[in-house]
Amino acid sequence: MSNREITLIKPIEGLVAEFLSMADEYRATGDDRYKSAADDFSSYVRNLVFYSKGVNLPMDHVPASTFWLVLADRIIGRSSLRHYLTSELEHEGGHIGYDIRPSERRKGYGKLILKLTLERARDIGLDRVFLTCDTDNTASAKIIERNGGVMQGQVSSDKSGKPISQYWIEL
Template structure:
């Protein structure tokens, strides 16, 4: 992946098989930034359910879409190398606003890179692009969080200008590092 040219693309049903390959590479672990928590692996495999999920996720980026009270508008993108755009390397979610949960735990941006693409600069490049999206939305700063023991993610955030605000214990999500990135 040397000299990768990372891009963020809009999710599409045409990349269903590539998405499954990427998502299932995580095994039974959580897929940060994928926004698949409401779906089972069987749901993801079903083409009709997957297509409906994509349509719903794309609607979340539209500020006029009415959302459930516990949700915020967000832009979900898939991470690809432009030289191999049919292979999804990961996923990244940019939340347009923070609710209380996101302020405490989740932040403005969540991301995950498939295990075979890690340690190659993919997360750093993707986060840079997501921060550009955040700036384009008018955000002046972005909160990005990671688990305290996730040193790779902490380095990625710090490479993108993240200033550590604090490290907190949370009731359901362990110890979380909270960083702010200034966008202006």
């Protein structure tokens, strides 16, 4: 992995074919997280721009900037940076969520996408960020800890009932 060639960009319509390829990878694993985005990509990208500005937010959402980790026009992963926390996000979800496409996992990209997203968090004035992960997701826990995450505790997810680990990272 050469960091020189990798960039964290805002979503653009010019990568539609690449995005659809990533969505297909997820779908092949039984994960439909990008189904609606794949169905209407232009609206998806437009809404991400709106959401980053706090415009047309879905109920119970906060302004959030979405980024793609891109290597030679290949989307490696996605991160979302929530601009502030609600009481719900202070329990589960936090400031940052990220995922790496299935074919690119275990190559160090998770650590990199979080590192680059932390830089963007500094850029919007955050001095520390809160993250959570399922307690049994040891890969994500290692990524958070390798980026300076300090575990604050474990709680039960309000959504799944599963245990989740909570972390703070000082910027």
